[in-house]
Amino acid sequence: MLKDKQIAVYITGGIAVYKAAEVVRGLIKQGAKVRVVMTKSATEFVTPQTFAVLTKQRVLVDLFDQATNQLVPHIELADWSDLAVVVPATANVLAKLANGLADDAVTAALLATTAPKLVIPAMNEHMWQAPATQRNLAQLRQDGVIILEPTVGMLAExxxxxxxxxxxxxxxxxxxxxxxxxxxxLQGRTVLVTAGGTKERLDPVRFISNDSSGKMGYALASAAADQGAKVILVSTIHDRAIPAGVTLVQVESAQEMLTAIQQRFATLDVIIMAAAVADFRPATVAEQKIKKTTDNDRMSLSLIKNPDILKTLARQREQQVMVGFAAETQQLIENATHKLTEKQLAMLVANDVSKKDRGFNADTNEVTILRPHQAPEALPMMSKTALAEALIERILPLLP
Structure with missing residues (x-):
C-alpha cells in the first residue's frame, strides 16, 4: 500500500524522537520513498546523520540551507510529497501549525504542503490536556489534518x-x-470478517471448541482495511493486536456470532466467514462447574446442532458478497464444492487441516479457491498475510 509513496517525515524536538527513526525505517520497509525534515530542537536528541543514513537522502534542517540543489528547498519538498507525517509532534509545533506560522524548515514546508497531513503528538500529559493544546488540535482537525492521539504510558517525567x-x-x-x-x-465498502473457533459452553469453566487460532481472520481484516474498507471483525480471539481501521466485536458462541452478523447484515458489502464455527453445542449448560464423583467413571454429553451461519444469511442476502471457508481432512474438493453450492456462496476457500504445517495454528496456508461455474484455483503455500491479500484481490471483481 505504501510502495513508491513519497512521504515527508517532519521530526520535532522531544524525547520520543528516537522512535521516529524506527518509524522512518518501517515506512521504507513498506516500500515508501522517505525524506526527512527536522527542527533544530529535534537534532538535540538524534542527529540528522541518522536519518540521512536511513533514507539515503539529505535531511533538511535549515530553512536557508545553501547545500541543497534547490533554490527554495521547503517548497520543492512540499511539492514532492504524497503525504506529510509529523512525528513526534510537540505542543509547540501543534500551536504553530494551527496558527499558520512558518518560522523554520518544518513549519514552512508543512504550510506549503497540499498533500494530506498526519500528525502524531507526544508530550507531557498536562501539556496535552491544556486548553490551548486542545484548541489547537480542534483547529487542525477542522483544517483536515489527521491526528493519531498519544497513548497512556510511562512518560519521561x-x-x-x-x-x-x-x-x-x-x-x-x-x-x-x-x-x-x-x-x-474498497473505499466506501463495509467488510465483515469472522475469526477464531467458536466456544460452546458446558459449564462456567469448560467449553467445546477447535484449534482455530484466528490468524487467517485477522490477516483478512487487515488486508481489507488496507484496501480502504470499513472493517468489522467478529472474533472469538481477543488477545491479538487489532489492525488499524478495524472494529472488533467480541463473541464466544456460534449463536452470538450469528446475532452479531445479523445486527449489521443490511449495511455489509462483503462477508468473509473465516471463523471455524462449531457444528454442535451442548443441549444444556450447567450453571455451576460440573464435578466428578467417585461413583461415576463416565460422562455423556447431549449435543444439538448449531445454526449454519452462512446458510441462514444466504436466505436474507440482497447484494452482499458472501465468502466461506471449508476446513476439511478428506475429499477436499468434493466436500468444498458441496458447501459452495449449498450455501450459495460467491467464493469458497478450501484447505486441508490434516497437515500440521498449514491451516489451524500455523502462520502459513495452502488453499484451493472455488467459485460457481469456474475451475478450482489452487494457490501455493504462502503466509496467511500474503494469502489474505490474494483473497481480497479475488473478491474485488465479485462486488456489484
Whole structure:
C-alpha cells in the first residue's frame, strides 16, 4: 500500500524522537520513498546523520540551507510529497501549525504542503490536556489534518499519563491505513470478517471448541482495511493486536456470532466467514462447574446442532458478497464444492487441516479457491498475510 509513496517525515524536538527513526525505517520497509525534515530542537536528541543514513537522502534542517540543489528547498519538498507525517509532534509545533506560522524548515514546508497531513503528538500529559493544546488540535482537525492521539504510558517525567507516543508498529499501521482510505479499492465498502473457533459452553469453566487460532481472520481484516474498507471483525480471539481501521466485536458462541452478523447484515458489502464455527453445542449448560464423583467413571454429553451461519444469511442476502471457508481432512474438493453450492456462496476457500504445517495454528496456508461455474484455483503455500491479500484481490471483481 505504501510502495513508491513519497512521504515527508517532519521530526520535532522531544524525547520520543528516537522512535521516529524506527518509524522512518518501517515506512521504507513498506516500500515508501522517505525524506526527512527536522527542527533544530529535534537534532538535540538524534542527529540528522541518522536519518540521512536511513533514507539515503539529505535531511533538511535549515530553512536557508545553501547545500541543497534547490533554490527554495521547503517548497520543492512540499511539492514532492504524497503525504506529510509529523512525528513526534510537540505542543509547540501543534500551536504553530494551527496558527499558520512558518518560522523554520518544518513549519514552512508543512504550510506549503497540499498533500494530506498526519500528525502524531507526544508530550507531557498536562501539556496535552491544556486548553490551548486542545484548541489547537480542534483547529487542525477542522483544517483536515489527521491526528493519531498519544497513548497512556510511562512518560519521561517518571509517571504514567497520556502523552506517550504510540508504538512504532501502531504508527506505521496507522499511516498505511490512512493511505488505504485515500487510494484503496474498497473505499466506501463495509467488510465483515469472522475469526477464531467458536466456544460452546458446558459449564462456567469448560467449553467445546477447535484449534482455530484466528490468524487467517485477522490477516483478512487487515488486508481489507488496507484496501480502504470499513472493517468489522467478529472474533472469538481477543488477545491479538487489532489492525488499524478495524472494529472488533467480541463473541464466544456460534449463536452470538450469528446475532452479531445479523445486527449489521443490511449495511455489509462483503462477508468473509473465516471463523471455524462449531457444528454442535451442548443441549444444556450447567450453571455451576460440573464435578466428578467417585461413583461415576463416565460422562455423556447431549449435543444439538448449531445454526449454519452462512446458510441462514444466504436466505436474507440482497447484494452482499458472501465468502466461506471449508476446513476439511478428506475429499477436499468434493466436500468444498458441496458447501459452495449449498450455501450459495460467491467464493469458497478450501484447505486441508490434516497437515500440521498449514491451516489451524500455523502462520502459513495452502488453499484451493472455488467459485460457481469456474475451475478450482489452487494457490501455493504462502503466509496467511500474503494469502489474505490474494483473497481480497479475488473478491474485488465479485462486488456489484
Amino acid at each position: 517518571g509517571y504514567v499519563g497520556r502523552g506517550r507516543l504510540p508504538e512504532v508498529a501502531t504508527i506505521v499501521d496507522f499511516i498505511r491505513h490512512q493511505v488505504a482510505l485515500m487510494n484503496g479499492q
